Structure formats: structure tokens, C-alpha cells
Amino acid sequence: VDGDFTELRQRLAEISDLGRARALLAWDERTMMPRGGAEARADQLATLARLRHERLASDELASLLDALRPRAERLPYDSDEASLVRVAQRDSDKARRVPAELRAEITRTASVAEHAWVEARRSSDFSLFAPHLERNVELKRRYAECFEPFDHPYDPLLDDFEPEAKTAAVRPVLEELRRGLVPLIDAVRESGHEVDDSPLRGSFPIARQRELVGEVIAGLPLPADTWRLDETVHPFATAIATDDVRLTTRYDEAYLGTALWGAMHEAGHALYETGIDSGLRRTPLCRAPSLGFHESQSRLWENWVGRSRGFIEHLRPRLATAFPDELANATAEQIYRAANRVEPSLIRVEADEVTYNLHIVLRFELELQIFDRTLALEDLPEAWSEHMREYLGVDVPDDARGVLQDVHWAAGSFGYFPTYALGNLIAAQIWDSASAALDDLDAMVGRGELGPLREWLREHLHRHGGKFTPAEMLERLVGGLSVDPCLRHLERRVRDVYDLGASAQIVR
Numbered sequence: 222v223d224g225d226f227t228e229l230r231q232r233l234a235e236i237s238d239l240g241r242a243r244a245l246l247a248w249d250e251r252t253m254m255p256r257g258g259a260e261a262r263a264d265q266l267a268t269l270a271r272l273r274h275e276r277l278a279s280d281e282l283a284s285l286l287d288a289l290r291p292r293a294e295r296l297p298y299d300s301d302e303a304s305l306v307r308v309a310q311r312d313s314d315k316a317r318r319v320p321a322e323l324r325a326e327i328t329r330t331a332s333v334a335e336h337a338w339v340e341a342r343r344s345s346d347f348s349l350f351a352p353h354l355e356r357n358v359e360l361k362r363r364y365a366e367c368f369e370p371f372d373h374p375y376d377p378l379l380d381d382f383e384p385e386a387k388t389a390a391v392r393p394v395l396e397e398l399r400r401g402l403v404p405l406i407d408a409v410r411e412s413g414h415e416v417d418d419s420p421l422r423g424s425f426p427i428a429r430q431r432e433l434v435g436e437v438i439a440g441l442p443l444p445a446d447t448w449r450l451d452e453t454v455h456p457f458a459t460a461i462a463t464d465d466v467r468l469t470t471r472y473d474e475a476y477l478g479t480a481l482w483g484a485m486h487e488a489g490h491a492l493y494e495t496g497i498d499s500g501l502r503r504t505p506l507c508r509a510p511s512l513g514f515h516e517s518q519s520r521l522w523e524n525w526v527g528r529s530r531g532f533i534e535h536l537r538p539r540l541a542t543a544f545p546d547e548l549a550n551a552t553a554e555q556i557y558r559a560a561n562r563v564e565p566s567l568i569r570v571e572a573d574e575v576t577y578n579l580h581i582v583l584r585f586e587l588e589l590q591i592f593d594r595t596l597a598l599e600d601l602p603e604a605w606s607e608h609m610r611e612y613l614g615v616d617v618p619d620d621a622r623g624v625l626q627d628v629h630w631a632a633g634s635f636g637y638f639p640t641y642a643l644g645n646l647i648a649a650q651i652w653d654s655a656s657a658a659l660d661d662l663d664a665m666v667g668r669g670e671l672g673p674l675r676e677w678l679r680e681h682l683h684r685h686g687g688k689f690t691p692a693e694m695l696e697r698l699v700g701g702l703s704v705d706p707c708l709r710h711l712e713r714r715v716r717d718v719y720d721l722g723a724s725a726q727i728v729r
């Protein structure tokens with residue numbers, strides 16, 4: 222490696238350090254910080270964001286990349302150097318299109334909007350949040366305009382989370398997913414079968430939940446000394462480095478599922494981060510190809526592993542020991558069914574695996590309408606309610622349990638929601654590939670032998686970090702995006718949990 226690549230790596234390492242330091246401050250803000258620190262923390266985060274943006278958008282980095290490009294193009298496509306130049310070029314080009322003042326204004330406005338959202342949600346009054354949403358949307362329109370020409374004003378927003386994804390390509394995929402889910406939900410309703418989730422409901426002292434969840438996560442194939450688990454209001458995982466991943470969860474004394482599968486979800490994100498090749502540290506390649514890919518790993522560990530019959534059988538003795546009053550008499554089969562109950566409901570983050578995707582389709586469609594100006598913001602609560610009735614058959618009683626439930630729009634994150642559904646689709650495809658490659662994966666999961674699955678995922682996905690675009694990675698892994706594996710997975714679960722024999726017809 223010659224001098225110029227060394228200089229590139231140094232510049233990118235500093236940019237990476239600024240981003241990771243910012244992530245650490247953000248983690249601290251949401252887990253440890255006393256409330257009094259909020260104002261100072263906003264300044265500190267903004268300073269780091271500005272420094273990072275300035276370096277990424279700098280002329281020095283741009284001309285260094287220009288000089289290196291011809292040489293990088295002669296190297297193998299997936300070599301570290303060629304990938305580094307390609308991905309850094311993309312990051313630099315995007316940063317250089319956005320004026321620093323606009324970037325700062327988006328951050329500041331979103332921070333104010335988030336506080337207003339907390340208040341509006343508390344009093345369940347959309348009108349308190351509406352002017353802030355208006356500002357956020359206006360700034361995001363201006364942000365999108367930095368990337369003109371585009372096919373759809375939503376494209377640049379989507380691109381921040383799913384590089385190179387286009388609205389025109391995502392829309393039919395989510396529509397196909399929605400159409401496939403409707404008959405599954407109908408079949409559950411028409412089965413006349415009630416799944417009892419009482420084994421997971423009751424009184425689960427939080428200290429004991431904390432102990433149990435810690436043990437379950439420690440039993441996953443995460444390298445030792447690379448993670449910690451703390452409490453927060455809206456759970457997330459964030460990597461300060463590939464060997465320092467912060468997991469968060471929240472505990473609900475009355476429902477065991479929140480913390481247990483929530484923590485497995487975040488651990489799935491950690492398994493991804495800890496699997497990235499160490500040679501990619503402190504570079505822009507030290508990340509997943511997209512949020513959809515990252516989410517595919519959290520969903521895979523939460524749902525395909527965590528909610529499987531085998532894993533729950535494996536877990537049952539520990540659950541019974543931790544909560545003898547609640548669970549000593551529950552069979553693994555009862556817990557498995559409780560963990561997979563399908564029930565249309567109001568709140569996305571509490572939704573089951575089947576109806577969850579409809580919550581996403583709803584948000585995606587509303588975002589599209591906002592950005593192609595076919596929906597006025599004042600009509601948003603009503604549009605929300607109509608969609609909920611149509612897709613899930615539930616009535617929205619108030620704004621807090623409707624349009625105000627998620628933080629994303631307050632935080633200015635438009636284009637983020639579809640990555641959750643894409644993650645589910647990708648997870649199903651990856652699970653099918655891993656099942657075909659590994660000898661009796663289900664039985665392995667039932668024995669709690671998760672190392673081989675982790676190794677397979679690492680070899681085929683994690684280690685590459687962000688060298689490939691999402692489309693390239695999908696092509697390599699599973700030959701392109703497909704809705705069917707996810708629908709088949711959900712159909713199997715529904716048939717199993719709701720005792721629909723193989724002959725019961727579910728027309729998709």
C-alpha cells in the first residue's frame with residue numbers, strides 16, 4: 222500500500238472516530254445521562270456532527286479520491302482499497318451536495334421537534350406537533366432537492382438508509398408483501414382459534430428479568446467482552462467499535478416478551494457488528510450495506526431463532542427456574558404459541574411478526590404521499606386512521622396510539638421505515654440459504670448450538686461490512702430480493718400456531 226492510500230485511510234479514520242464518538246455521546250444520552258445534561262449534550266453532538274461533515278465534504282478528501290480512483294479501478298473490485306475508494310467517494314459526493322448550514326438546521330430543528338413530540342404524545346394532541354412536523358418536512362424537501370434530478374422526491378431520503386434503492390422499486394415489493402399478508406391474517410381470524418399468551422403475562426420482577434436476559438444474551442455466540450446491556454426507553458443497539466457494542470432494552474414487569482425478544486433483536490445487530498472484518502475498522506466500510514441488511518440480522522435472531530419452537534424448548538428450563546410462579550407449569554409448546562400470537566393491534570413496536578409489516582406499509586405509503594404532496598399534513602391523523610381500519614381492522618382511539626406513536630418523523634427520519642420490512646424479507650431469504658447450507662439448522666437451534674449459524678452468517682455477510690451495495694450483496698447472497706420466502710415463513714408459523722392443517726387453504 223503506497224503513501225496515498227495511507228493518507229486516505231488516515232483521513233477516513235478521523236472521520237470514523239468523530240462519528241463513533243458521537244455515537245457514544247448519543248448512547249450515553251439515552252441510557253446514563255442525567256436529564257440536566259440535555260442542553261450541553263445537544264451542543265456537543267452538533268459540534269461533532271459539524272466537524273465530521275466538514276471533513277467528509279472537504280476539497281482535500283475529494284481531490285485525494287480523484288487522484289486514487291484510476292488506481293483503485295485497476296484493483297480487484299472487492300479488495301479493501303478499491304472498495305474504500307468507491308464507498309468513500311459516494312459518501313463524499315453526498316456530503317458535498319448538502320450545504321453545511323442546511324445540515325445543521327436539520328439537526329437543530331429535529332432536536333426541537335423531538336421535545337415537542339414528547340409533549341404532544343403525552344397529551345395525545347397532534348396539533349401541538351404539527352408545526353414542528355411541517356418544519357421537518359420542509360427541510361427534508363430542501364435536502365432532497367440537493368440531489369436533483371431524481372425520479373421521486375422520496376428517493377434521496379430512502380437513499381440515506383438503503384443506498385441506491387428507488388421508490389419505484391420498493392413500492393411494488395411492499396405492495397406484494399401487503400397483498401400476501403391479508404389472507405394470512407384472515408386465516409387467523411377465521412380459524413376460530415384463540416392463542417393464549419397468558420404464559421408471558423403476569424408479574425415478572427425486573428431484577429430477575431435482567432438476570433435472565435443477560436444470561437440469554439451471553440448464551441448467544443457473541444465474542445466475550447464485546448458488548449454490554451443497559452436500559453432505555455426506546456431500545457436500540459449502537460457500535461462504538463466492532464468489539465464494543467452497546468445493547469439496550471426495556472423491561473415490562475407485566476409482560477416478559479418485551480425484554481426477552483427485544484434484547485435478542487438488539488443482540489442480532491451486535492452479532493453483525495462484531496462479525497465485520499477487523500481490517501475494515503475505522504473506515505466507512507465498517508458498517509452494513511444498508512439498514513435493511515442490519516435489520517435482517519436483528520430479525521433473524523429475534524424471530525427465526527428466538528421465537529422458534531426449538532429455541533423456546535431450549536430456553537424453557539431457564540424460564541421456569543427464573544419465574545417458577547409464572548412459568549413452572551407452562552409447557553414449551555404453550556410458551557412457543559404465546560410468543561407467536563397474531564393479533565392486529567395499534568402499536569407497531571408491540572406488533573406480532575405477521576401484522577408488523579402492515580404497520581410499515583402504512584407508514585411508507587403516508588410518507589410517499591407527504592413527499593409527493595398528495596397528502597396535507599393536517600390530514601395525517603385521519604389518513605392514519607383510515608389506513609389502520611383498512612389494513613388491520615382496528616380503530617385508532619387517539620393521536621398518541623396513532624400518528625404520534627413513533628419518534629422517526631419527529632427526528633426527521635423519513636425513508637427509514639421501509640428498511641424494517643426490507644429487513645424481514647432479507648432475513649427470510651438468508652435463513653433459507655443458511656438452512657440449505659447447514660445440516661439441520663432447526664435441530665441445532667433446538668440444542669442451543671448457534672455457533673455454526675453465526676459462522677455461516679459471518680462468512681457470507683458480516684465480514685464484508687459495507688464493501689458491496691445492498692443490491693450487490695443481495696445478488697451474491699440470495700440472487701436478488703424476493704417477498705415469497707418471508708410469506709412462506711409466516712404462513713408456516715401461522716399454520717403451526719393456529720392449528721391450520723396443511724390442507725387448509727390460504728390463498729396468497
Ligand code: ZN
Pocket residue numbers: 486490516519
Ligand atoms: Zn433493529
